[in-house]
Amino acid sequence: MRHLDVRRHTMRTRPGNHLSQAGVTLARVVGAGMGPFDQVVTSTLPRAFETAIAMGFAVDERLAALASMPDGADEDTEWSAGFPAQSRAFARGGETARSARSLARTFAAIVDAVPEGSAALAISHGGIIEAGAIGCLPDADHAAWGRALDYCEGVRLRYEGGRWTGIELLRLDREKPIDERIVVYR
DSSP: OEEEEEEEOOOBOTTSSSBOHHHHHHHHHHHHTOOOOSEEEEESSHHHHHHHHHHTOOOOEEEGGGTOOOTTHHHHSOGGGOHHHHHHHHHTOHHHHHHHHHHHHHHHHHHHTSOTTOEEEEEEOTTHHHHHHHHHSTTSOGGGGOSOOOTTOEEEEEEETTEEEEEEEEEEOTTSOGGGOOEEEO
16 A cells, blocks of 8 residues: 655745745644655645745655646636535536546556555645545545645545545644644544
């Protein structure tokens, strides 16, 4: 078995593209409890790359496929609406479904690059991770996965025998100060 952790980037200074100090602090706290990873991949956007570095991981590759949803997918549903809305858009077919299936193939290519018994990490963006997870496990109860992923949250996808076999949601305790947040697995 192998697994792929896919995490959302941390906070940035808007309207800029680079991380804020609070974002670096959060990424450091979360990264301290992660790994090891045999492969680390990020989107091509600076905030994803910088998140991996702040978490303490060297980046092996940057992929445009992890940077944005294709044109038309945003028309199916709002990216911040969470897993239930993404699932409904997936069920209707269209661009969200095509994107989700494509992301599932991208996720598989990332995890296929690591040895059996190993793990990979991908840093991406809100909406992309939710759609990709749904594409990996299209028959799961997506509504049970809940709200959209927040900064540094994500999913851990299990991969066995060339197929996706399970998921854990990697949530943070939002009630704690940034420098004390812990990962909550569901």
